[in-house]
Amino acid sequence: MQRYFVASKEENVFYPSKEDLHxxxxxxxxxxxxxxxxxxxxxLYLGKIKDNGIILEKKLSEENKTxxxxxxxxxLKEAKMDFILQKATELGVYGIYxxxxxxSVVKTDGKDDKKIERWRKIVKEASEQSKRVTIPKIPxxxxxxxxxxxxxxxxxxxxxxxxxxxxxYLTKHKKYDKLNIVVGPEGGLSKKEEAFLIDNGFIPVSLGxxxxxxETVPIFILSIISYESxx
Numbered sequence: 001m002q003r004y005f006v007a008s009k010e011e012n013v014f015y016p017s018k019e020d021l022h023x024x025x026x027x028x029x030x031x032x033x034x035x036x037x038x039x040x041x042x043x044l045y046l047g048k049i050k051d052n053g054i055i056l057e058k059k060l061s062e063e064n065k066t067x068x069x070x071x072x073x074x075x076l077k078e079a080k081m082d083f084i085l086q087k088a089t090e091l092g093v094y095g096i097y098x099x100x101x102x103x104s105v106v107k108t109d110g111k112d113d114k115k116i117e118r119w120r121k122i123v124k125e126a127s128e129q130s131k132r133v134t135i136p137k138i139p140x141x142x143x144x145x146x147x148x149x150x151x152x153x154x155x156x157x158x159x160x161x162x163x164x165x166x167x168x169y170l171t172k173h174k175k176y177d178k179l180n181i182v183v184g185p186e187g188g189l190s191k192k193e194e195a196f197l198i199d200n201g202f203i204p205v206s207l208g209x210x211x212x213x214x215e216t217v218p219i220f221i222l223s224i225i226s227y228e229s230x231x
Contacts, residue, residue, distance in 0.1 A: 002028055003037040003128045004054075005135060012056040014038050014047055021052060039133050062133055067229060068094050068178045070150070071218055074101040074185035075115075075141060080215045085119055088136065089126035091222040094178075095137035096123065099144060103187045112141050144193060148200035152178025156197050157217055158204035159188045165206040166221055170228050179225070183217045 004024075008015040016024065024030050030049055038045045038054055044062045047054035071093050073084060081098075088096055098119070119138050127135045153176045155169060173179075182189075182197060189197070194204065207220060 001035065001037050002030070003039065003131060005039045005124055005128060006054070007040075009040050013053040014040055014045070014056065015053050024049060037131075042133050044133050067092050067225060068152075068176075069222065069225060070095045070097055070152075070178065070180045071222070072097045072099055072142070072147065072180060072182040073218065074099060074104045074183070074214070075106045076104070076185065076214065077106055081119070082122055083215050084218050085122045085136075086126045087219050088222060089123045089132070090130045091219070091226055092132075093136050093222060094134075095139075097139065097142050097147075099142040099147065099182075101144065101185045102190045102193060103185045105186060116140065144196060147180075147182065147197070147202075150180050152176065152180055154180045154182075154197075154200075154202040155205050156182035156189065156194070156202045157184060157207055157221065158194060159184075159211060160194070161204040161206045163206075164204065165208065166224060169203065169205050170225065174228075181218075181221060183214065183221075186214050 004020050006014045006016050034049050038047045044060040046057040071088050075098050123136045
């Protein structure tokens with residue numbers, strides 16, 4: 001069943017965005033009386049389509065399976081960025097924080113708001129597709145210096161670290177309130193960036209003997225975390 005996130009509700013009627021209404025009537029070819037799932041304020045409901053709204057039928061019970069993991073990634077080319085946003089959402093990430101890295105191929109050019117708006121749309125659609133009740137948070141594009149203020153456990157993926165791998169780290173830190181993970185751009189983080197992260201409480205971890213593409217790393221590490229936290 002199709003799922004939609006809505007931000008507006010009056011009494012027993014949910015009001016989807018214009019884009020979602022277009023999707024309901026013109027893409028999915030649904031009609032009045034058809035049932036859809038609705039997420040409102042992180043709660044799941046069953047609703048019936050009518051005119052420009054969705055009438056509440058009943059509240060559904062569903063556990064929020066997202067993990068409290070913040071994925072911190074450099075601003076990348078569009079195709080790679082889109083891929084990571086979609087797959088990280090499917091793997092239950094809580095937030096995705098893009099940041100400006102020295103070796104980023106893509107430079108921010110004053111159009112941050114448009115980029116962020118587009119990224120938020122991608123994670124919303126991926127959340128609906130993967131049956132989440134939350135949408136990953138994308139607050140803004142961060143500078144590296146702003147990452148020092150993050151709370152919780154902090155690690156970064158290093159191509160130079162040999163002793164501490166991600167498995168050893170997760171085995172030692174089985175319980176955490178929040179886990180922040182920094183992934184570097186193509187070519188990895190610079191020595192200056194790694195030194196800054198270490199000085200501000202981030203622990204370097206290895207992902208194994210192979211060098212992965214930047215778009216592979218988030219899927220790899222989030223899959224490990226998902227497996228380790230599975231009951």
